[in-house]
Amino acid sequence: MLFRMDSQIACPTMSTAIDNIRTAILQGAPGEEIGALALPEAVRGAMVRADEQEMFAGLASEDKDPRRSVHIDEFPLPELAPDEAYVAVMASAINFNTVWTSIFEPVSTFGFLKRIGKESYWGKRNDLPYHVIGSDASGVVLRTGSAVRNWKPGDRVTVQCQHVDDQDPSAHDDTMMAANQRIWGFETNFGGLAEIAVVKANQLMPKPEHLTWEESAVSGLCNSTSYRMIVSRNGSQMKQGDAVLIWGASGGIGAYAVQYVLNGGGTPVAVCSSEKRAELLRAMGCEAVIDRRAEGYRFWNDDNTQDPKEWLRLGKKIRDLIGRDVDIVFEHPGRSTMGASVFVAKRGGTIITCAATSGFMIEYDNRYLWMNLKTLKGCHFANYREAWDANRLICEAKVHPTLSRVYDLDHTADAALAVHRNESEGKLAVLSLAPEEGLGVLNAELRERHIDQITLFRRFES
Ligand code: NAP
Numbered sequence: 001m002l003f004r005m006d007s008q009i010a011c012p013t014m015s016t017a018i019d020n021i022r023t024a025i026l027q028g029a030p031g032e033e034i035g036a037l038a039l040p041e042a043v044r045g046a047m048v049r050a051d052e053q054e055m056f057a058g059l060a061s062e063d064k065d066p067r068r069s070v071h072i073d074e075f076p077l078p079e080l081a082p083d084e085a086y087v088a089v090m091a092s093a094i095n096f097n098t099v100w101t102s103i104f105e106p107v108s109t110f111g112f113l114k115r116i117g118k119e120s121y122w123g124k125r126n127d128l129p130y131h132v133i134g135s136d137a138s139g140v141v142l143r144t145g146s147a148v149r150n151w152k153p154g155d156r157v158t159v160q161c162q163h164v165d166d167q168d169p170s171a172h173d174d175t176m177m178a179a180n181q182r183i184w185g186f187e188t189n190f191g192g193l194a195e196i197a198v199v200k201a202n203q204l205m206p207k208p209e210h211l212t213w214e215e216s217a218v219s220g221l222c223n224s225t226s227y228r229m230i231v232s233r234n235g236s237q238m239k240q241g242d243a244v245l246i247w248g249a250s251g252g253i254g255a256y257a258v259q260y261v262l263n264g265g266g267t268p269v270a271v272c273s274s275e276k277r278a279e280l281l282r283a284m285g286c287e288a289v290i291d292r293r294a295e296g297y298r299f300w301n302d303d304n305t306q307d308p309k310e311w312l313r314l315g316k317k318i319r320d321l322i323g324r325d326v327d328i329v330f331e332h333p334g335r336s337t338m339g340a341s342v343f344v345a346k347r348g349g350t351i352i353t354c355a356a357t358s359g360f361m362i363e364y365d366n367r368y369l370w371m372n373l374k375t376l377k378g379c380h381f382a383n384y385r386e387a388w389d390a391n392r393l394i395c396e397a398k399v400h401p402t403l404s405r406v407y408d409l410d411h412t413a414d415a416a417l418a419v420h421r422n423e424s425e426g427k428l429a430v431l432s433l434a435p436e437e438g439l440g441v442l443n444a445e446l447r448e449r450h451i452d453q454i455t456l457f458r459r460f461e462s
Helices: 014-026 031-036 096-103 110-117 213-217 220-230 254-263 275-284 308-322 338-344 366-371 384-395 409-420 444-449 456-461
Strands: 042-049 071-076 084-093 130-132 137-144 156-159 196-200 204-206 243-246 267-272 288-291 326-331 345-353 375-378 403-408 427-431
Touching: 014 031, 014 084, 031 137, 042 409, 071 130, 071 409, 084 213, 096 409, 137 196, 137 213, 204 384, 213 403, 213 427, 220 254, 220 326, 220 384, 243 254, 254 267, 254 275, 267 275, 267 308, 275 288, 275 456, 288 308, 308 338, 326 338, 338 345, 338 366, 403 409, 403 456, 409 427
Parallel strands: 243 267, 243 326, 267 288, 326 345, 345 375, 403 427
Antiparallel strands: 042 071, 042 130, 084 137, 084 196, 084 427, 137 156, 156 204
């Protein structure tokens, strides 16, 4: 069924080949040795199945359990395209898109795989009755396709999830504007929650030397997204002195947004839903913190009516905390908060949105937008340049991973459930070939200088 170049595969048993790869990486084998290792015919990965995509029909979102839909199974390693690399995945991470895929909301991802399958010979590999998921990874390059120039076997890498065809003219301004832009491991197959992942060469970035495999695996998607939303000219382009309301400030994208606002000389107004999270945010350096649960905001009276008095109450709370309105709102909960977000942004302010966790049919009072000359701006992941710059900040220990929990590959679905139920802070990592936590550090001196910030979320979790 799957295409494979015979020269790439020496057919040892699957576990022998994977064990040899793992051992070579853990022993720090040179690139030539890693490049000469035999590849397995099949590897293990976390996947959903096309024949189960209706399994949750009729259930409410909160009752859809990823433990029923995410399976750890073997799949044949597909042939490598000329612009791709096989990456031995030491660790990966859960993103909210792992949740969306596993509950088949808002749509089943098999439609994405069908679409890319129609595009080209290489695209066809994606269209399978299973979807190997995951949009983050840290690991080691095992093989590169014939057109890859900047990477070689043995390179220690992290992966950013923008998947784009650079032969399309629409990809040559901001690549996020490319007509065929996709999120790897969500809109494509062979993602990071596996023993070996297939990635385009222009998804690769250097692994931060002072971080472990699992710490390195958690930033690619969320850190790049927050960088674009806060820092980039393609996002809100925050300037020194700006105040930014950050919903879900201790969550996946929120905790990177907090760091960008603080680094850039801004004032975060950090929203969360528990005292534990409020404490964590204060430990990150946030002085203005709002516990939305303790405040008891009820922006919606019922499914169809919002309560502007509650928007006003939030606006007053912000003024009480920082003495003014916010310049930017970092928005992603969607339906539950957008009315309030549009209201509380200052005159001329920006509401930047990348998601709609609580519902995508949004309602807000447009009078507050136009009369006060506010901007509502859509934002999505990041181009390679932005992801690279965001990764460099991690490599230089100017932004830190927000790893709070570590799972193994067999427990991927438990990790996805925790994110689905809003039970975790920061990011959850999944160990794939790394046999335990704490491995992969090459720069112990840089690590030691920032150890408190690197381990902050992990310490709060334990
Ligand atoms: P996460 O780790 O689950 O964090 C989200 C946070 O939002 C939660 O911790 C929660 O914090 C808060 N929240 C959840 N529901 C809320 C509600 N109804 N009202 C107010 N706050 C709410 O998820 P994430 O990784 O940050 O992702 C957040 C969203 O962004 C997801 O929908 C995801 O798919 C999307 N996303 C989009 C992109 C993109 O490129 N477009 C990239 C990354 C993520 P508290 O309960 O503490 O307030």
